[in-house]
Amino acid sequence: MADTSETNFKAKGWWWRWWCGGVGCGPWEKDQCQSQGEEIFFEEWYSEVVVQSEMIEYHDISGCYILRPWTMAIWETMQAFFDAEIKKMQVKNCYFPLFASLTVLDKDKDHIEESEVAWVTKSGESKLQVPIAIRPRSETIMYPSYSKWIRGHRDLPLKLNQWCNVVRSESNNSTPLIRSLEFLWQEGATAFATKEEADKEVLEILELYRRIYEEYLAVPVLKGTKSEGEKFAGAVYTTCVEAFVPNTGRGVTGAAAHCLGQNYAEMLDITYENEKGETAMVWQNCWSYSTRTIGVMVMVHGDAKGLVLPPKVASIQAIVIPRPSKDADAQAIFDACLKPVEELSEAGLRVEADLRDYYSPEWKHSHWELKGVPLRIEIRPEDLKKKQVHCVRRDSSAKVNIPMVDMAKEVKDMLDKIQQNLFDVAKQKRDASVAVARTWDEFTVALSENRLILAPWCDEQAVEEDVKARTNSEAKSLCSTFEQPELPQGTLCFASGKPAKKLTYWGRSY
Template sequence: MASIKILYNCRSREFLWQEGHTAFATKTEADAEVLEILELYRRIYEEYLAIPVVKGKKSELEKFAGGLYTTSVEAFIPNTGRGIQGATSHCLGQNFAKMFEINFENEKGERAMVWQNSWAYSTRTMGVMVMVHGDDKGLVLPPKVASIQIIVIPVPYKDADMQAIFDACSATVNTLNEAGFRIEADFRDNYSPGWKYSHWEMKGVPLRIEIGPKDLVNSQVRAVRRDNSAKVDIPMVNLAEQIKEMLANIQQSLFDAAKQKRDACIKIIKTWDEFMEALSQKKMILAPWCDEEEVEKDVKARTKGEIGAAKTLCSPFDQPELPEGTLCFASGKAAKKWTYWGRSY
């Protein structure tokens, strides 16, 4: 009764910004799809956008209104100290089926109500990517999703054979294009190489290739990474293989750097005073909680200010050990789970 829509088209490299609504005969089937979609979200964030996320369940106060429960992948922006809901996968239960009389005939020939799910992935993802990876020079795009992975720039020198340099640039573009890379050359003659460097850095192109007279003599190109500005001279021999390895390294390095920054912002606390201190430090806070809606409302009220109140982000599926006798940081009651808290977008 259900079909899963493609969330990322690897061939066209396009994200499909569609909301999915699916229906099932049983809750077991619905539950399975909720987690299947959530894993697709994690893969897009972590494997394509190089952004670490936490998979978890939303609180009753934060879940989708009218739904049975909501799961999400949660990202964090270290520069601002705010969490952001990456994407959600909801189990709507049978509430809407009752309301709109969405029925079917089951295997026993009986009339039954469907179990429904709803899930969505939006353009906020682009904002998360910009905020996590961007720097003072502009965008920083992971190679897997960059529309242009490599830009080739000719570097003129006095008395240099510019036609030979242009030919080498064109040959490099053709070679790497045939190898499957998304690559272009900037042959504009009304801008200096330095201006072009800045222009393409601002656009976030992962790798820049420079070719000048010395590179022609040495049968090489100079490759400059966008993520860390590292420069390396690469021989023309086996260029495609070396560029492939470099782009893969950039992709992994972006994820590792983002995860390191995110993890450095995670603060584990057990008391209200520790919570308030961590909140003032713009941390992503992991705290023991009694899982009561009124307590969450109270935390929001007590932390409300000009920059917003703290709230639950999610209760991670990967739960740390909760020792017997652990108390809720906010109410002093017996804690039932660990939950991430913080200010969020």
């Protein structure tokens, strides 16, 4: 097993120097750092911590990663929540093949970048006459069947979802759990008789995505719409939940729900007979979130010691560690660790004891801190005498002794406070990163500081393209929130000088 002691981390050099003063500050004090250097260090920290904490392992194919149980447990927790919620909305799970024919994919050529599609060209030793595509997304794989299944208005709405993997060839450098060749996701694909039904579902799904981030991962997000230039190819409009990583000054589209309108219905002839006996086209949506959610959580909450996991998604919410002294009855202390595990497990908490006697308590502390376990429960000789346990919070390092008799209630309350505190701290740091820019000069200064920029905009695609060109593709619009701040009359667009129509968040992004 890898040495996860603090001493070993210090020996790694760049990681420890960055967090502990090598560049003059901690990760959040961006005004004291050279932002470019800080981002490089952060990316190295991130790549190191997801391996050392046993979240992922590198695979021999570039851009592919092994998701270890520590990661899959988080994914399964989110999956259980989301799957139950969409079933309340009468969405049913299904599965469509991984492969798509060239004929089908060619119908969607205007919406899929050829460079992102991976192809199968051989079967055994034989070269395929027609290459087979591995799905980068599933619209053109799923929707031909919709045209068969939907005949009349009684066949609507049709609401399907699948949990699957997709493969996308990436021209950019891959980042584990953020951008990779293959990743896990869910993708919903629904069809309705009216636009009003489709619009309503988009907002319902987007609210579920907000809940995943804010209630489970403790990551604050902005809810809103993408610009015309940034919307999903083939959609009438795209809504999103947008996260922000203060460490790097980059936005992340955490999940998205798209109204496709009747674009695919027209393309693939998905029509039905309505109540009047007339032929009509369906209205469609698609929506998805992926294992990117977990990468965002790591980036937002992680610290010098490694991961910091929100209790709601941690597969181990509390770890019990014996701390015998030289003169104490070590076996009695080890045995005493079983009671908290039993009692807390019966109370519905996910708790384990680390009773390995070949590792020191100090090693165990560093190990479980690296893995981000929300709460450490220690039993020392004095705790045994006083019939108490010693608790240490992962988020704040706060320590408290609690009586064994009140243990379940106290630990539950503590985990709730950790969950809320992680969200509150993340929101404070996100909000502190926001800069309001009313002019181009203010915008470029804020961009150089890696800020999340709120700026008035004329909402013209040509202007956004000009912003990208003037910043060498560094900046783009991220999200226009549903709840718009007040826009004073006469406000001008920061980039064009034309009358502003909305306030939009801008910045760098993953």
